[in-house]
Amino acid sequence: MKKILALLKDYKKETILGPLFKLLEASFELFVPLVIAAIIDTGVSDGDIAYILKMCLVLVVLALIGFVCAITAQYFAAKAAVGVAAKLRHALFEHIEKLSYTELDTVGTSTLITRMTSDVNQVQNGVNLVLRLFLRSPFIVFGAMVMAFTVDVKAALVFVVTIPLLSIVVFVVMYATIPLYKKVQAALDRVLAITRENLTGVRVIRAFNKEEHEIKQFNESNDKLTNMQVFVGKITALTSPLTFIIINVATIVLVWTGAIQVNDGVISQGEVVALVNYMSQILVELVKLANLIVSITKSIASGNRIQAVLNIESSMKDVAIDTDVEIGAQKESASSVKQTNITGLPEDDVIVAFEHVHFTYAKSKEEALTDIHFTAKKGEMIGVIGGTGSGKTSIVNLISRFYDATRGSVSINGVDVKDYPLESLREKISIVPQKAVLFKGTIRENICWGKEGATDEEIQRALEIAQATEFVKEKGLDFVVEQGGRNLSGGQRQRLTIARALVKNPDILILDDSASALDYATDAKLRKAISEMSDDMTVFVVSQRAASIMHADQIIVLDDGEVSAIGKHNDLLDNCEIYREIYESQFRGSVL
Numbered sequence: 001m002k003k004i005l006a007l008l009k010d011y012k013k014e015t016i017l018g019p020l021f022k023l024l025e026a027s028f029e030l031f032v033p034l035v036i037a038a039i040i041d042t043g044v045s046d047g048d049i050a051y052i053l054k055m056c057l058v059l060v061v062l063a064l065i066g067f068v069c070a071i072t073a074q075y076f077a078a079k080a081a082v083g084v085a086a087k088l089r090h091a092l093f094e095h096i097e098k099l100s101y102t103e104l105d106t107v108g109t110s111t112l113i114t115r116m117t118s119d120v121n122q123v124q125n126g127v128n129l130v131l132r133l134f135l136r137s138p139f140i141v142f143g144a145m146v147m148a149f150t151v152d153v154k155a156a157l158v159f160v161v162t163i164p165l166l167s168i169v170v171f172v173v174m175y176a177t178i179p180l181y182k183k184v185q186a187a188l189d190r191v192l193a194i195t196r197e198n199l200t201g202v203r204v205i206r207a208f209n210k211e212e213h214e215i216k217q218f219n220e221s222n223d224k225l226t227n228m229q230v231f232v233g234k235i236t237a238l239t240s241p242l243t244f245i246i247i248n249v250a251t252i253v254l255v256w257t258g259a260i261q262v263n264d265g266v267i268s269q270g271e272v273v274a275l276v277n278y279m280s281q282i283l284v285e286l287v288k289l290a291n292l293i294v295s296i297t298k299s300i301a302s303g304n305r306i307q308a309v310l311n312i313e314s315s316m317k318d319v320a321i322d323t324d325v326e327i328g329a330q331k332e333s334a335s336s337v338k339q340t341n342i343t344g345l346p347e348d349d350v351i352v353a354f355e356h357v358h359f360t361y362a363k364s365k366e367e368a369l370t371d372i373h374f375t376a377k378k379g380e381m382i383g384v385i386g387g388t389g390s391g392k393t394s395i396v397n398l399i400s401r402f403y404d405a406t407r408g409s410v411s412i413n414g415v416d417v418k419d420y421p422l423e424s425l426r427e428k429i430s431i432v433p434q435k436a437v438l439f440k441g442t443i444r445e446n447i448c449w450g451k452e453g454a455t456d457e458e459i460q461r462a463l464e465i466a467q468a469t470e471f472v473k474e475k476g477l478d479f480v481v482e483q484g485g486r487n488l489s490g491g492q493r494q495r496l497t498i499a500r501a502l503v504k505n506p507d508i509l510i511l512d513d514s515a516s517a518l519d520y521a522t523d524a525k526l527r528k529a530i531s532e533m534s535d536d537m538t539v540f541v542v543s544q545r546a547a548s549i550m551h552a553d554q555i556i557v558l559d560d561g562e563v564s565a566i567g568k569h570n571d572l573l574d575n576c577e578i579y580r581e582i583y584e585s586q587f588r589g590s591v592l
Contacts (some may be wrong), residue, residue: 004123006304007087011080015273018131019075025069026136028062030143033277035059037151041272048509059487077131078136085124092306094117100316101402102362107510110193115309118188119302126299127293130494137289141166144278151278155257162250166286169242173235174293180232181301197248207350237289254279299580316404319421348576351538352376352399352508356407359394368394370409370562379535381527383549384542385582386558393434394540395509395558400429412508430501432514436493438485443476443496450500462503465529467522468495490517498526510540523548546583554580 008015035055043052096104096112104112141163148156179448198205198214205214205401258272291371352375359369369391377384384392397403398410401417410417417425430450448454454462459477471492472479485493494517499588501509509530515523530539541549549555550569557564557572557579565576572579 004084004307005086007084007091008127010087010476011083012240014076014080014083015131018080019135020075021069021073021076022132022136023063023139025066025073025137026143028066028069029140029281030147032059032062033147033274033281034445035062035063036277037268039269039273040273041268044123048483055092077128081124081128081133084127085120087117088123088306089120092120095312096308098314099312100314100404101397102404104316104586105310106362106402107312108189108193110196112309113196113440114185114189114192115302115306116390119185122295122298123306124301126296133288133292134296136537137285137292141282143287144281146262146280148275151274152261152267154445155254155261155267155272155275158250158254158257159279162246162279162341163245163282166243166282169239169246170286170290170293173239176235177232177294177297178301180228180235181298182305184228184232185301185305187221187228191218191220191225192297194221199528210242236294239293240287243286243290247279247286251276251279311589316401316422317417317418350414351378352382352540353411353414354398355411357398358409359391359403360401362405365478367406368561369405370565371400374554374556374563374566376538377541378538381539381541381551381553383533383555384540384558384562385544385546385549385555385579386580387578388544388559391561392558394561395511395556396431396512396540396542399508401425401591428507429502429510430506430508431499431510432501432512434513435518436485436490436497436514436517438481438488438493438496440481440483442478442480443472443475446481446496447500447503450503451505454503459499462499463495465502465526465533467518467526467529468492468493468499472525491519492521494518497528502530502533506537506540508540508541510542513544515548516545517544520547527551544582546579546586550583551580 004384021423035058039052039055042048043055092115096116099107145156145163148159158415194214194217198218205211254275255272258267258275260270261267262272266332354372354374357369357372359372360367371394372391384395394403398405399412399417401410401420401422404418410427412420412428439449444456444459447459450462451458455476460469465471481488481496485496486495494514499512500509515526518526523545523586524547527541541552543549553568554566555569555572557576559578564578565572567575573583
């Protein structure tokens with residue numbers, strides 16, 4: 001919680017003025033029982049109507065001043081709470097953006113969403129309530145006790161016994177509920193994860209008629225969350241009846257002792273009423289304090305969950321950009337990085353090299369990639385093919401450094417990718433992921449993600465190569481794409497994501513099974529257009545289609561995370577059984 005509370009330093013004025021005005025309100029409120037006592041003992045006893053009206057006017061003034069103080073305090077408290085929540089969301093989002101895929105895989109998307117929304121809201125409510133009530137309620141409680149001593153010391157001893165008992169009840173409840181609220185938020189994570197999975201995979205669920213199974217799974221998680229919330233709610237609910245019992249018993253004792261003292265002429269009737277009013281104030285404030293404790297408990301639990309995310313350090317360390325040294329010249333300056341000439345190519349021609357690379361995903365016992373060893377030179381098209389789960393995507397994720405190799409090295413232009421600043425590394429690369437992701441906005445805005453400020457000519461050129469000119473011409477560059485591209489077909493989404501990557505004109509282009517929704521003719525036109533783009537661009541094509549990679553300069557055949565063979569299409573047909581099986585299963589045994 002320390003990092004979260006540190007955000008309040010930007011709202012020093014609000015964090016001081018908010019509680020201060022609340023204390024002013026409370027101070028005026030403490031004078032009300034004394035005014036009522038005066039009305040009873042002087043105005044009512046003597047039948048002095050003018051005095052009664054004057055004291056009533058004092059009560060109205062006290063109420064108006066208290067109201068103004070309360071509104072002012074609420075304004076400052078709300079401003080600080082909303083500001084802290086906004087900064088916290090920004091800090092959390094910025095931190096998550098810096099985490100590597102390894103940490104994102106470990107923590108989980110649903111958990112991060114919960115912490116960005118529900119947990120931050122809980123912290124916001126907690127900050128608001130603390131600034132308004134955390135000082136006010138104790139001030140009223142102890143202030144009422146002090147004021148009671150000014151009325152009568154013997155009767156005020158009831159307050160001395162009552163307040164510690166009430167404090168014990170409140171803090172025992174808080175101690176018991178803090179860990180339970182953490183479990184409640186964790187159960188909420190699970191419910192959100194199932195909800196997200198169902199929304200993402202709704203078509204698959206319906207295709208396999210798994211609606212009942214998913215409903216059952218959701219109900220089980222939802223019932224678990226409900227039961228936990230009911231359980232912690234029952235514990236929290238004990239606060240009110242226990243405090244009411246203690247307060248009512250204390251009030252009975254107070255009235256009983258007060259009646260005896262009035263009968264003995266020690267104190268007046270008005271003073272007894274004042275003491276009862278002070279006890280009532282304590283009751284109201286302790287009920288508020290009990291609710292405040294519940295909210296603070298939730299906020300602390302949520303704050304600790306947010307803090308846990310902020311404490312996660314990315315396993316992928318970035319390199320600071322040296323403005324005096326261009327990254328293109330790092331091959332010469334990075335003397336500690338040596339490029340192994342695996343295939344006997346001139347070193348200047350080698351753009352990507354994998355040197356005995358091993359890779360294991362977090363919390364996985366088996367390697368996803370084992371001893372991957374190859375080079376790709378400038379201008380080559382590299383095909384990567386293999387069965388599902390063979391490690392195709394893992395290879396291209398290492399090139400763009402979405403993950404770091406467990407052993408071995410991946411280098412670009414003779415420099416280990418770990419020695420590049422991430423921004424500079426990814427400036428060299430355009431990647432089209434397996435899932436076509438588009439953002440809400442116009443077609444032009446989506447394509448300009450690839451190159452900020454791209455001209456219409458550059459956009460049209462990219463669309464032409466991506467075979468998207470026809471449908472974009474029909475819709476227009478200012479056609480608004482819905483979130484995720486819901487108002488476009490699968491093929492249209494893929495072609496726009498390819499155009500977004502091409503407009504950048506990168507050194508390395510990675511197409512990760514990005515033409516799966518295209519027909520064979522469009523796929524062939526796309527590959528032909530890409531091959532004619534530039535002799536300097538190295539293209540990696542990951543595909544399960546043999547037709548998509550059969551004309552590549554090199555084809556890497558993967559099997560269970562290992563390289564089965566590397567070569568050209570005809571050579572692999574003769575020498576690689578896995579490649580031949582893939583090819584024949586798709587072309588029914590024909591030979592091109």
